[in-house]
Amino acid sequence: MHITAHDLVFLIPMALVGVIAMGSIPVTAKYLRISCRTIGALIGALVAVLVLEALPMLI
Template sequence: MWHFQAHDLVFLIPMALVGVIAMGSIPVTARFLRISCRTMGALIGALVAVLVLEALPLLI
């Protein structure tokens, strides 16, 4: 069950940016690979944020 609220975006957006920065730092020469790495980083960062936001109430 998803329990998203507006203030959850305060956590989702920075995690997606961290994913973009982390995956964007992988040295590749092709432009397509660089864009693909950044896109995958954003998706992975957002997925980790969702997992943390959903698991946080279980820890409290």
């Protein structure tokens, strides 16, 4: 896996999308809300890394 600085242009927005998507889940506990946002950021970053690694194979 070779991630360079210009890959952050894709990685950071995908993590932000994960935070927004998982943060929209209605929960009452603050700890659970923070956990959902953290998991969303991790999932978004993982999807971004998978896409960045798959793009060279598709071209």
